[in-house]
Amino acid sequence: MMEAKTKETQYQVCVEAAEERGFERMGLRSSESWHEDPKHIVFRFSRYKFVSKMLAGRKHALEIGCGDAFGTRIVQAEVEKxxxxxxxxxxxxxxxSRMMAKWEFDVFVHDMLDGPVPGAFDAVYACDVLEHIEPSQEQLFLDNCFGTLDLNGCAIIGLPSLESQVYASLQSKAGHVNCKSAPDLKALMERYFHNVFIFSMNDEVVHTGYHKMAHYIFAVAAGRKI
Known part of the structure; x- marks a missing residue:
């Protein structure tokens, strides 16, 4: 590797970086997706990209249900902490095991049904989490999610739409006990926030189109109710 020289000099940095710090690894879930259906990584990254731009400039963001956190870095790049x-x-x-010094962040085991995450946050987001929460535990989960959110903070919840589930694979549907339609998600978030904005998503495209044709939906909320 040290003797490898790229034909165009601007790409030599790739060789040097690999020699200096080695290759970074995908996470558990991302590696499985890359092997079985690579386009799903694009979809997941696009969700993180949307969240990152909505939360740009926030001082301290909390990700709930990070999984392998392979996309977390996209949001991390736009917030202070x-x-x-x-x-x-x-x-x-x-x-x-994959944490890099340049991109180090606090990460630990916590079940939101056990209580809020200690600390103060001006942004909270959860992608592909709410649909795994039993409806009977939904209020407890969201109470704890938003319990330490600053009154001027914002929250983003993303999940597969209820309408999409008829087309979902068995693996995708496993554990999905609480998918929602866009109007139901908006009504739920309006219990906690004065302002709730709904976005639709198909594959990697976020839009404001007809929600019943969306595979994925986002609620962006601000102005927490006391």
Whole structure:
């Protein structure tokens, strides 16, 4: 590797970087997606990209249900500080094993049904989490998600739409016990926030189109109710 020389000199930095710090690894979930259906990584990254731009400039963002946190860095690049949690120790250990000094962030095991995450946050987001929460535990989950959010903070919840589930694969649907339509998600978030904006998403495209044809939906909320 040290003797490898790229034909165009501007790409030599790639060789030098690999020699200096080695190659970074995908996370558990991302690696499986890359092997089975690579386009799903594009979809997941696009969700993180949307979140990152909505939260740009925030002082301290909390990611709930980070999984392997392979896309977390996209949001981290746009905020001053980021903390990530997941209830599964297997994924948290994977995240820690791949942590790079330049992109280090706080990450630990925490179940939102057990209580709020300690600390103060001006942004909270959860992608692909709410649909795994039993409806009977939904209020407890969201109470804890938003319990330490600053009154001037904002929150983003993203999940597969209820209408999409008829087309979802068995693996995708596994554990999906609480998918929602866009109007239901908006009504739910309006219990907690004065301002709620709904976005639709198909593949990697976020838009304001007809929600019943959306595969994925986002709620962006601000102005927390006391």
């Amino acid at each position: 980021l903390t990530a949690i997941d209830f599964d120790p297997v994924f948290i250990e994977d995240v820690k």
